[in-house]
Amino acid sequence: MALPRDKPPPLGASAPGRPGASPGGRQAVSSGTGFVVAPRQIMTNHHVAEGCAAMTARLAGGQEIPATVIAADQQRDLALLRTESDPGPVLPFRRAAEVRRGESVVTYGFPLAGLLSSGPTLTTGDVSALAGLGDNARQIQISAPVQQGNSGGPLLDLRGHVVGVIVSKLNAQRIAQATGDIPQNVNFAVKHTEAVDFMREHGVQPQLEEGGAPRTAAEVGEIAHASTVFLRCLR
Structure with a gap:
């Protein structure tokens, strides 16, 4: 029997409960995760930012600041946001291109906002495959658990370097069918x-x-914490 090979569902989350009104009268309709990649620059997924009339980023200290989309790539499912104030320290990317199967990785983000903790969540797992669904060469497969709201969050190695951007999970219901x-x-x-x-x-x-001493997952989470933000899409 052929397996379903449609695009996995994205991990942006619908706004929980009653969406709150922003000062401009807009409503929060969905949420996701982002992380600081350059001074006043945040990376997330294209599908997190798509169709938003405005966006806000909640920082590690609890402040909520406006964020503006400055670039988007639908094929890669990536977007860059700009903020007018400092959103936090820059998370470094791994210099080396290689990621190995079996390598331990850490996710950090805001899954199921309004249902789970309002703060960030850390999960651990491994790199399972060096391509995504249908041999998508732009992605890797991981075993670290992720949920709606993790979209756009960093995937880090045990040296605290970014090795990926969380994007989707397999449609388990369709595979089970x-x-x-x-x-x-x-x-x-x-x-x-x-x-x-x-x-x-x-x-x-x-x-x-590149390089650096291996860290525990808890230490990697401490590195990610100050640089990972909760994003709200407003319409």
């Missing part, structure tokens, strides 16, 4: 090399690092 079995922990991230190329194409210089 086709095979009778529920797949577990089949999730996807845009490769860090794609994110770096996207930034450079739009005149933004990424911070690249």
Whole structure:
């Protein structure tokens, strides 16, 4: 039996409960995650920013600031946002292009906002495959659990370097209908090399690092915390 190979559902989340009105009278309709990639520059997914009349970013300290989309790439599913005030320290990308199967990775983001903790959530897992669904060469497959709202969050190695941007998870319901079995922990991230190329194409210089001592997942989370933001889409 052929498996469904449609695009996995994106991980942007609908706004929980009653959407709150912004000062401009707009309503929060969905949410996602972003992270600081350059001074006053935040990266997230295209599908998180798509169709938003305005966006806000809630910083680690709780401040909420406006964010404006300055570049988007639907094929890569990436977007860059600009803020007028400092959103936090820049998260470095891994300089080396290679990511290995079995490599341990950490996610950091805001899944299921309004249902789970209002603060960020950390999960751990491994790189499962070096391509996404249908051999999508722009993505990698990971076993770290992700949920709606994780979209646009950083995927980090154990040295605290970004190796991907969380984007989607396998449609477990459709796979179960086709095979009778529920797949577990089949999730996807845009490769860090794609994110770096996207930034450079739009005149933004990424911070690249290599080496460094291995850290615990908790230590990696502490690095990510100050640089990862909760995004709201307003319409």
